Amino acid sequence: MTTIKLHNTRTRQKEDFAPLDPDNVRMYVCGPTVYDRAHLGNARPVVVFDVLYRLLRHVYGTEHVTYVRNFTDVDDKINARAAESGRSIGQITAETTQWFLDDMAALGALEPDHMPRATQYIPQMVAMIEGLIAKGHAYEAEGHVLFAVDSWREHYGKLSGRSVDDMIAGARVEVAPYKRNPMDFVLWKPSSDDLPGWDSPWGRGRPGWHIECSAMAHELLGDSFDIHGGGNDLMFPHHENEIAQSCCAHPEGQFARYWLHNEMLQVEGKKMSKSLGNFFTVHDLLEQDIVGEVIRFVFLSTHYRKPMDWTDKKRADAVRTITQWRKLKEAGLKTDLKDDEVVNLVDSEVVAALSDDLNTSLAMTKLNDLFTKAKMSEIDSQQVRAFFATIKFLGFENLDTERSKRRKAVQSAFDSSGLLDDVCRRIEDARLKKDFETSDRLRDGLVAAGVLVNITKDGVTRELGPDFDPAKLEALK
Numbered sequence: 198m199t200t201i202k203l204h205n206t207r208t209r210q211k212e213d214f215a216p217l218d219p220d221n222v223r224m225y226v227c228g229p230t231v232y233d234r235a236h237l238g239n240a241r242p243v244v245v246f247d248v249l250y251r252l253l254r255h256v257y258g259t260e261h262v263t264y265v266r267n268f269t270d271v272d273d274k275i276n277a278r279a280a281e282s283g284r285s286i287g288q289i290t291a292e293t294t295q296w297f298l299d300d301m302a303a304l305g306a307l308e309p310d311h312m313p314r315a316t317q318y319i320p321q322m323v324a325m326i327e328g329l330i331a332k333g334h335a336y337e338a339e340g341h342v343l344f345a346v347d348s349w350r351e352h353y354g355k356l357s358g359r360s361v362d363d364m365i366a367g368a369r370v371e372v373a374p375y376k377r378n379p380m381d382f383v384l385w386k387p388s389s390d391d392l393p394g395w396d397s398p399w400g401r402g403r404p405g406w407h408i409e410c411s412a413m414a415h416e417l418l419g420d421s422f423d424i425h426g427g428g429n430d431l432m433f434p435h436h437e438n439e440i441a442q443s444c445c446a447h448p449e450g451q452f453a454r455y456w457l458h459n460e461m462l463q464v465e466g467k468k469m470s471k472s473l474g475n476f477f478t479v480h481d482l483l484e485q486d487i488v489g490e491v492i493r494f495v496f497l498s499t500h501y502r503k504p505m506d507w508t509d510k511k512r513a514d515a516v517r518t519i520t521q522w523r524k525l526k527e528a529g530l531k532t533d534l535k536d537d538e539v540v541n542l543v544d545s546e547v548v549a550a551l552s553d554d555l556n557t558s559l560a561m562t563k564l565n566d567l568f569t570k571a572k573m574s575e576i577d578s579q580q581v582r583a584f585f586a587t588i589k590f591l592g593f594e595n596l597d598t599e600r601s602k603r604r605k606a607v608q609s610a611f612d613s614s615g616l617l618d619d620v621c622r623r624i625e626d627a628r629l630k631k632d633f634e635t636s637d638r639l640r641d642g643l644v645a646a647g648v649l650v651n652i653t654k655d656g657v658t659r660e661l662g663p664d665f666d667p668a669k670l671e672a673l674k
C-alpha cells in the first residue's frame with residue numbers, strides 16, 4: 198500500500214500517515230460561515246482537502262474514508278447581514294449554503310460525506326459544555342459560559358506554538374470583566390429576543406464559534422480521528438480552542454492526530470482585500486467565463502503550504518492547457534472511464550507526488566509529461582487512457598471551457614420568454630389569496646427546474662441556477 202506522508206502542524210514534521218482504522222479513515226475540515234459568496238481564498242482549503250480526500254479514497258478505498266466539512270450557520274456576521282438586509286437568517290444561510298455548494302462543485306470538489314450545519318447540533322454542544330463545567334474546565338459568568346484556559350494551561354497554545362503568557366501580552370482585545378483569565382473564550386452567550394437562541398441550563402442563548410466544530414467532529418467522527426484541516430488563519434484561536442474543548446471534554450480520546458493547514462491566497466502578490474480592490478468571489482470568476490477547472494488548475498500548481506498567488510498570467514496559461522486537453526478529448530478518444538478503471542490506470546508518479554505531503558505542483562508537472570505522451574499516441578491507447586484517468590483522479594472531470602458561455606446563452610433565451618416572470622407572478626397572486634397549495638406547487642416546480650427562488654413578504658425573486666432545465670419549466674405553463 199502507498200505510504201502517504203503529511204506535514205503535521207502539531208509536530209512541525211512531515212510524518213508517515215497511519216490511520217487509526219484503515220477501514221474508516223476520518224477527516225474533519227472547517228467549513229464556511231454562510232453569510233456571503235465564497236471569495237477565491239475560501240476555495241483554496243476546499244480544493245486542497247478535496248485532493249487529499251481523493252488521494253485517501255484512492256489508497257484506502259472509496260468506502261473507507263469519511264470526510265466531514267461543516268457549515269457555520271449561527272454567527273454574529275450572519276445576524277448582522279440579516280439585520281441590514283431585512284431578510285431572515287434562514288433565507289440568508291440557505292441561499293449562501295447553496296451558492297457555496299454550486300461554486301465548489303464547479304471547481305471539481307467532491308461533496309464531503311457529511312456537511313453538518315451548526316444549528317442542527319445545538320443539543321450536542323450544550324451537552325459538551327455541561328461536561329466541561331462538571332470537569333472544572335468551564336464556568337458560568339453573567340449568562341455566558343467560558344472555557345477556563347488555566348484549567349489546561351500547560352497544553353493550551355501547543356498547536357500554534359504560543360504560551361498563555363505571550364498570548365495575554367499580545368492580546369489587543371478589550372477583556373470582558375467577568376473573565377477569570379483574559380484568554381478564556383466563550384462557549385455559550387446570552388441572546389436577546391431579536392437574536393437566534395436556544396434554551397439551555399444558562400438561559401436562552403447561542404453557542405460561541407469554536408464549540409460547534411468540537412461537538413460535530415465528536416458526533417460524526419468520535420473521540421479520536423485522523424486528520425483535521427483548515428486555513429492557517431484558523432490555527433489560533435479557532436483550532437487551539439477546538440483542541441482545548443475536545444481534549445478536556447473527552448480526555449480518553451486524542452481528538453485530531455494530524456493537523457494540516459493551507460497557506461493563504463494572494464492576488465498579483467498582494468493580500469486579497471476589499472480596500473485594495475482585488476477582492477473577488479468564485480462566482481465572479483465563473484461569471485466571467487473562467488471555468489472551475491481553470492481555477493483548480495491554478496490552485497494545484499502551488500503547494501498548499503506556500504502562499505498561492507493568483508495572477509492573470511497563470512489564469513491564461515491554465516486556459517491554454519485545459520483547451521488543449523479538451524481538444525484531445527474531442528478528437529474522439531475514449532474518455533468515459535469507470536471508477537475502477539481510473540483506479541487501475543491512474544499514473545503512479547502522480548500518486549507518488551501527492552503522497553509526498555500533497556505535492557500538487559510536482560503532480561501537475563508529471564501530468565504534463567503524460568499529456569505530451571498521450572498527444573503522440575494512438576487514439577484509445579494505454580497512454581491516452583492513463584492521461585484521462587489521471588486528470589479525472591485529480592478532479593478535472595468536465596474539461597468544459599465553454600460551459601458558462603453556453604449557460605448564459607440558455608439563460609438569456611429563456612429569460613426573455615417571460616414564462617419565469619409569469620410563474621413568479623402566479624406565486625405572488627396565490628400567496629395573496631392564501632392559496633399556499635398552489636404557491637408551494639409552483640415554487641417546487643421552479644426549484645425542480647433548477648431555478649433559485651426566494652419568496653419574501655415583498656414578493657418573489659429568482660435566479661437561474663447552474664442546473665437550470667428549461668424543459669421542466671415548460672411543465673408549469
Ligand code: AMP
Nearest residue numbers: 229230238239241242427428460461462
Ligand atoms: P471563513 O468563512 O472566513 O471562516 O473561512 C473559511 C475557510 O477559508 C477557512 O478554512 C479559512 O482558513 C479559509 N480562507 C479564508 N481566507 C483565505 C485566503 N485568503 N486564502 C486561503 N484560505 C482562506
Ligand code: ZN
Nearest residue numbers: 227228410435
Ligand atoms: Zn472549526
